Amino acid sequence: MVSRVRGMGEREFADVLRAAIQARGLGLERIRERLLAQGVSVSLATLSYWQSGRSRPERRDSLAAVELLEAVLEVPNGTLSASLGPPRRRGRWLSTVPDRPELAAYWPRPDAVEEAVSGVDIRWDERLTRISQHDRVFIGPDRGERAYHSRQVLRAEADGPDRWVVIMHLDEHDRPLPEIRPLRHCRLGRTVRRPADGLLVAELLFDRPLRKGETVITEHELVNVPPYPPATNYERKFRLPVREFVLELCFEPGQVPASCVGFSQLDDEDELVRPVDVEAEVHGVVLNFGPGRYGFRWTWPE
Structure with missing residues (x-):
């Protein structure tokens, strides 16, 4: 089995988010509902990916969601966003796209x-x-x-x-x-x-x-x-x-x-x-x- 190697910034964000969720005592569904009430739609799968380190927010709308997420989780402003670090680079060609769309960005649902x-x-x-x-x-x-x-x-x-x-x-x-x-x-x-x-x-x-x-x-x-x-x-x-x-x-x-x-x-x-x-x-x-x-x-x- 091949294990995934994650960057330091990605691990930090996942770790900080996971700790904030545990401290707040909210499930992902409740978090999603509170974000939606503020006009931001983030799927359960995306929240799960973020806290596990499988993916991280990089698009502008995702970064905006992180700011609201800090309020929902009642952590100081910048706690989550500061843990993101710089955009990931994935080789000579992929590094030309610093703000890569999320997987489902262009699909109707x-x-x-x-x-x-x-x-x-x-x-x-x-x-x-x-x-x-x-x-x-x-x-x-x-x-x-x-x-x-x-x-x-x-x-x-x-x-x-x-x-x-x-x-x-x-x-x-x-x-x-x-x-x-x-x-x-x-x-x-x-x-x-x-x-x-x-x-x-x-x-x-x-x-x-x-x-x-x-x-x-x-x-x-x-x-x-x-x-x-x-x-x-x-x-x-x-x-x-x-x-x-x-x-x-x-x-x-x-x-x-x-x-x-x-x-x-x-x-x-x-x-x-x-x-x-x-x-x-x-x-x-x-x-x-x-x-x-x-x-x-x-x-x-x-």
């Missing part, structure tokens, strides 16, 4: 995503540099999303990374969740299926743990079952930057959209939209992208 990923191991997420990601989306003649094929190249920034976590969300929650199939250099680990939230979370385990500086190329696919989700959009969310992202839409000949736009949104910036020529295959390429979201939206002829 962050709390549901955080609760789902609590059932898998995400400890290595920030120790893997996203060198390349290539997604292919296959749309059937019935205008439904049939499958998604993903190829990625990752580099370890520390000894030990042994898995990649996939998060899939369906807009229509009454549809069956897709099946995930490992294809190259990975096998399926733990999976969390939450049909009511349209969420699938799965671990893809590498052939072996990586050493610092090693790269791995993995491929997997997500295959939908009938009734297929209506295909009107696809996007990839990047919590951490990717050096290259390629996105392909593969339509059936004779069944192409009436119009299509590409969109991108970097963290805390306005969404950018551009028209795209409609063909049987539509693709987009971005370099040094993220944190943020990138994808396509399209409409079908009536």
Whole structure:
């Protein structure tokens, strides 16, 4: 088993928070309710991660929540924030993002995503540099999303990374969740299926743990079952930057959209939209992208 190595600032924050919670005698649910009463939503999973040292607050909204948390726990102002220390650095590429979004930042229901990923191991997420990601989306003649094929190249920034976590969300929650199939250099680990939230979370385990500086190329696919989700959009969310992202839409000949736009949104910036020529295959390429979201939206002829 590979143990997680945490930075001094992270240990201090977790230790200080845990001691403050114990001294105050409040459960995480009560703490969450008191924060919510002041207009700040922090999930139970996030609070649990913070006190265990699994993650720490880094985004502006999270740091604002820490200030309110000090009041809820009745500790002097600055007690928790001072224990955070400087932003973590995770290698040459990841260190360019000092204020990294939290795991569920770009999802429509962050709390549901955080609760789902609590059932898998995400400890290595920030120790893997996203060198390349290539997604292919296959749309059937019935205008439904049939499958998604993903190829990625990752580099370890520390000894030990042994898995990649996939998060899939369906807009229509009454549809069956897709099946995930490992294809190259990975096998399926733990999976969390939450049909009511349209969420699938799965671990893809590498052939072996990586050493610092090693790269791995993995491929997997997500295959939908009938009734297929209506295909009107696809996007990839990047919590951490990717050096290259390629996105392909593969339509059936004779069944192409009436119009299509590409969109991108970097963290805390306005969404950018551009028209795209409609063909049987539509693709987009971005370099040094993220944190943020990138994808396509399209409409079908009536």
